[in-house]
Amino acid sequence: MxxxxxxxxxxxxxxxxxxxxxxxxxxxxxxxxxxxxxxxxxxxxxxxxxxxxxxxxxxxxxxxxxxxxxxLIEKRLEAAKQLLSRGLSITDTCYDIGFESPCSFSTLFKARFGLSPKEYQKKATFTKSNHS
Structure with missing residues (x-):
């Protein structure tokens, strides 16, 4: 040793x-x-x-x-990215991952990733359609 x-x-x-x-x-x-x-x-x-x-x-x-x-918040936000990338609505994503308010979810998401959930979803959809 x-x-x-x-x-x-x-x-x-x-x-x-x-x-x-x-x-x-x-x-x-x-x-x-x-x-x-x-x-x-x-x-x-x-x-x-x-x-x-x-x-x-x-x-x-x-x-x-x-x-x-x-x-817990980190884990939920990572799961949100996956759901938003699949096209799930922001509200459904919010509640599916355990947040109680779409507003607080959006605020935390933007603080963590620098994009609002809607912006992230648009970018993920755009990226996915360009790779298909």
Whole structure:
């Protein structure tokens, strides 16, 4: 084992030494991945993972560098791109991926991708028709 491999192993043992914490955080992420279109909040996620919501929030941020809500929004917005590319309406896309308001969905989408959902959909449709 090289010096660098030993150092990586040493640091990994310090940072990721608590297997139950890792399982809890990874389990939370998997739950979000498989249920992102549903109404999810920190209370529900903490009940599913049998931990306090504040502890879960700290652990998630520690291991992933973002909160569960930030990841949930990211996951939903990525799914929105796929649905919009297929021609689904903006309103239907909004509700299908778990947002409660087309206005907030559009605002978050534009902030994340630099285009409104309508602009993105037009661009995706144009690109798809030029490659066909």
């Amino acid at each position: 090289t010096f660098y491999q030993k150092e990586i192993s040493r640091i990994k043992n310090i940072c990721y030494s608590n297997k139950s914490q890792i399982d809890r955080v990874v389990g939370t992420r998997h739950f979000i991945i498989h249920n992102f279109e549903k109404e999810l909040n920190l209370n529900l996620l903490s009940r599913v993972r049998c931990t306090s919501k504040f502890h879960l929030l700290r652990l998630y941020k520690l291991y992933y560098g973002q909160t569960p809500k930030q990841y």
